[in-house]
Amino acid sequence: EAAEKGGYEHFTLKEIHEQPAVISETLKGKIKGDSAIIDEITLTEEELKNITKIHMVACGTSYHAALVGKYMIEQELRIPVEVEVASEFRYKNPIIAKTDLVILISQSGETADTLAGLREAKKSGAKAIGIINVMGSTISREADGTVYTNAGLEIGVASTKAFVSQLVALYILTLYLGEKKDILGVERRRYIIENLRKLPNIVDKILEIEDDIKEKASILDGVVSSIFIGRNINTAIAYEGALKLKEISYIHAEGYQSGELKHGPIALINEECPLIAIATKSDTYDKVKSNIEEVRARGGKVLTVATVGDVEIAEISDEVIYIPEIDELFSPVINVIPLQILSYYAAVNRGVDVDKPRNLAKSVTVE
Ligand code: G6P
Numbered sequence: 001e002a003a004e005k006g007g008y009e010h011f012t013l014k015e016i017h018e019q020p021a022v023i024s025e026t027l028k029g030k031i032k033g034d035s036a037i038i039d040e041i042t043l044t045e046e047e048l049k050n051i052t053k054i055h056m057v058a059c060g061t062s063y064h065a066a067l068v069g070k071y072m073i074e075q076e077l078r079i080p081v082e083v084e085v086a087s088e089f090r091y092k093n094p095i096i097a098k099t100d101l102v103i104l105i106s107q108s109g110e111t112a113d114t115l116a117g118l119r120e121a122k123k124s125g126a127k128a129i130g131i132i133n134v135m136g137s138t139i140s141r142e143a144d145g146t147v148y149t150n151a152g153l154e155i156g157v158a159s160t161k162a163f164v165s166q167l168v169a170l171y172i173l174t175l176y177l178g179e180k181k182d183i184l185g186v187e188r189r190r191y192i193i194e195n196l197r198k199l200p201n202i203v204d205k206i207l208e209i210e211d212d213i214k215e216k217a218s219i220l221d222g223v224v225s226s227i228f229i230g231r232n233i234n235t236a237i238a239y240e241g242a243l244k245l246k247e248i249s250y251i252h253a254e255g256y257q258s259g260e261l262k263h264g265p266i267a268l269i270n271e272e273c274p275l276i277a278i279a280t281k282s283d284t285y286d287k288v289k290s291n292i293e294e295v296r297a298r299g300g301k302v303l304t305v306a307t308v309g310d311v312e313i314a315e316i317s318d319e320v321i322y323i324p325e326i327d328e329l330f331s332p333v334i335n336v337i338p339l340q341i342l343s344y345y346a347a348v349n350r351g352v353d354v355d356k357p358r359n360l361a362k363s364v365t366v367e
Helices: 011-017 019-027 045-050 060-077 112-123 138-142 161-180 186-208 210-220 232-249 258-263 285-297 311-315 328-349
Strands: 053-058 081-085 100-106 127-132 146-148 225-230 252-257 275-279 302-307 319-323
Touching: 011 019, 011 328, 019 161, 019 186, 045 161, 053 060, 053 112, 060 081, 060 100, 060 161, 060 232, 060 328, 100 112, 112 127, 112 138, 127 138, 127 161, 138 146, 146 161, 161 186, 161 328, 186 319, 186 328, 210 319, 210 328, 225 232, 225 258, 225 285, 232 252, 232 275, 232 328, 252 258, 258 285, 275 285, 275 328, 285 302, 285 311, 302 311, 302 328, 319 328
Parallel strands: 053 081, 053 100, 100 127, 127 146, 225 252, 225 275, 275 302, 302 319
Antiparallel strands: none
């Protein structure tokens, strides 16, 4: 097993470090020139043109990828996207038109509720596409096409590299739909592709500051609870950061939309409940900054993930993790990395079995 871990103490850490290579693998073979190529999609040109609404259905970390995907597709393609947790979707008698597209996101391709969501979609006569890591899994076999994420085998129960690969697959699907539906012109597609190609290097740069993040994880020593905030496309990254922390360190964590902080969660802030804020450069940067100030004014401790060069943020934060700058559209891919590392070291500091947290399963194939 030690050999399989490639010198890392846990599979989770190894998988965190594999992410630059995984992003390249997800992109491999799916971009040709200025176009996204997804051979496994069986929808006709006409069926693709007719799509007017998208549903995304998933569980756990994959659900957070779907939430990012919603922002991405709505911003880039202006097609409305509804995201639903699979266990809700399957029993809500969802309204699905034949011209809707249902996207199932699942690392394993075997999650019982997500599979049931797929069958629900098919019953309505709508087309369904999977974003799946495991080749030949049930969802990929039953769907009308699959975007394979090619993240390789993920052993850590808490998903890291599979999540990042799902995000990349969603950008590819956005490009694909955007071209097929004549929404994204060649200039925009080129811009998106250029940015996707930059991601492995940027993630590498964040992995280089692992020791710095490890040190900053001490802000979580002895805390009872924590609150993560993000906004817009990074709201789901706050949710994912909080999920990662509770899954592997057992520290209670809530992910919140930054603007909702004052409507409840700020009441929890005290010495034992720090704020973890995603405040990288974005259209709503100033809003998140003022949320941080509100917490500080109430004596709360703050760790901020910010864009390199942002000196102001250091004045209102106890700790800052600086990461490289990128267009907000792609920032979820890089913002999640320091949060994964933070959770990992918070868990290690508490002596938790990081790869196999109690009560959790890698794949939930029963209801
Ligand atoms: C389990 C795992 C999570 C995962 C979720 C969905 O709860 O512990 O890490 O996100 O299932 O799994 P899927 O294979 O459908 O992505």
